Structures are given as C-alpha cells and as structure tokens.
Amino acid sequence: MRLIADKLGGERGGEPVFANIGFALEDGEALIVTGPNGSGKSTLLRVVAGLLPAADGEVRLEGGSEDWPTPAAACHYVGHLNAMKTALTVNENLDFWRRFAGEPALGVAEALEEVGLGHIGHLPFGYLSTGQKRRAALARLLVSHRPVWLLDEPTAGLDKASEARLSEMMDQHLAEGGIIVAATHLPLGIAARELRMGDALRG
Numbered sequence: 433m434r435l436i437a438d439k440l441g442g443e444r445g446g447e448p449v450f451a452n453i454g455f456a457l458e459d460g461e462a463l464i465v466t467g468p469n470g471s472g473k474s475t476l477l478r479v480v481a482g483l484l485p486a487a488d489g490e491v492r493l494e495g496g497s498e499d500w501p502t503p504a505a506a507c508h509y510v511g512h513l514n515a516m517k518t519a520l521t522v523n524e525n526l527d528f529w530r531r532f533a534g535e536p537a538l539g540v541a542e543a544l545e546e547v548g549l550g551h552i553g554h555l556p557f558g559y560l561s562t563g564q565k566r567r568a569a570l571a572r573l574l575v576s577h578r579p580v581w582l583l584d585e586p587t588a589g590l591d592k593a594s595e596a597r598l599s600e601m602m603d604q605h606l607a608e609g610g611i612i613v614a615a616t617h618l619p620l621g622i623a624a625r626e627l628r629m630g631d632a633l634r635g
C-alpha cells in the first residue's frame with residue numbers, strides 16, 4: 433500500500449495555508465510533520481483524512497484494494513479534540529467507536545490496558561484528567577483496525593510513561609505494515625521521515 437500526497441495545497445477560510453506538498457509512504461513507514469504554529473500541520477492532516485477538501489493536487493492510496501478504496505476509508509484520524517462523549521463512560525465511548533468504525537481489533541478492556549487505563553473504563557469520559565482523556569482517545573486506534581493512522585499532536589498532555597507506551601503502539605503498527613502521519617512539536621520516539629512545513633503563507 434502507498435499513501436501519496438501529490439502537489440497538495442490546503443486552505444482555511446479561503447486563504448492558502450500551504451502549497452505543493454508531496455510525500456509517498458509505503459507500508460511500515462512514518463512521516464512526522466513539523467513546523468511553527470499556524471504553518472498548516474493540522475490542516476494537512478485534515479486534508480489527508482478527507483475532512484477538508486484539497487485546494488490543489490490530491491491525496492491517494494495505491495494498493496488499498498476494495499477494503500480501503502480511499503485514504504479516508506483507510507485511516508484513523510485522532511485530532512486535537514478527542515471525539516468522545518463526556519457523559520458516556522470510557523467503555524461506552526470505545527464500544528461505540530469499535531462498532532461504528534467496524535474492522536474490530538482489540539476488545540475495549542484490552543485496548544484500555546494497552547494505554548494504561550485498565551481501571552477506569554467505568555468512569556464518564558468527562559471525569560478523566562487531560563492526559564487520561566488523550567490516552568482513552570488513543571485507545572480508539574486499537575479497538576478497530578485501520579492501516580493508516582493520522583495523529584495530530586498525539587503526545588499532548590501525556591506523561592513520560594504514556595509517551596513511551598504510545599511509541600510502542602506506533603512501532604507495533606509500523607511493524608505490522610501500517611502507515612503513520614503525525615503532526616508534532618516533540619520527538620515521538622519512532623523511526624520516521626520529517627516533513628517540515630514552512631512559515632504560514634499568510635502573516
């Protein structure tokens with residue numbers, strides 16, 4: 433499988449944010465997207481995820497067959513917001529995602545163990561600390577299978593032990609032939625190429 437960005441341009445509010453971005457990632461490869469605040473890292477991930485239209489160029493997935501016809505179908509996107517309902521328990525949230533996304537992988541309890549939250553699945557998501565919320569959101573990656581992980585600042589709010597666990601999760605995903613694109617200001621502890629976004633095109 434190959435995830436390709438070809439002469440990609442992105443805009444927000446009708447204003448260009450980046451232009452002419454290109455990369456090609458094979459099975460087992462990771463790309464770290466770095467750059468100053470406002471340079472378009474989140475916008476790029478959202479375009480790759482199919483959540484925003486490309487202003488120019490295209491994103492495509494080659495070799496995804498019928499299972500994964502488009503990059504959007506093939507990806508898990510974990511953005512700044514954790515995409516969990518605060519009034520539902522952690523278990524209920526992850527159970528929802530597991531059914532909704534399909535392609536079930538780990539069970540909810542197992543996934544929570546993997547992110548070190550085995551003891552709090554029964555709590556409403558809203559009760560969790562910032563780092564715990566992030567860890568629960570990252571457990572979404574484990575409850576259903578997607579070959580491509582798009583992660584926006586995945587370490588935000590994580591303590592050192594959780595950062596190390598996330599590195600292991602990402603390493604395992606890559607070892608199984610997965611692809612990762614992660615926007616980050618911090619090293620993620622995985623072997624990856626780097627795409628540095630320029631200063632914002634607008635002031």
Ligand SMILES: Nc1ncnc2c1ncn2[C@@H]1O[C@H](COP(=O)(O)OP(=O)(O)OP(=O)(O)O)[C@@H](O)[C@H]1O
Nearest residue numbers: 444445449467468469470471472473474475476632
């Ligand atoms: N919904 C929106 N409408 C208009 N402009 C937006 C919108 N969202 C983001 N922008 C602008 O687009 C530009 C790129 O933002 P983006 O969030 O992609 O940057 P980033 O590199 O991820 O920044 P950071 O490091 O702060 O997370 C910024 O100038 C931002 O103000």
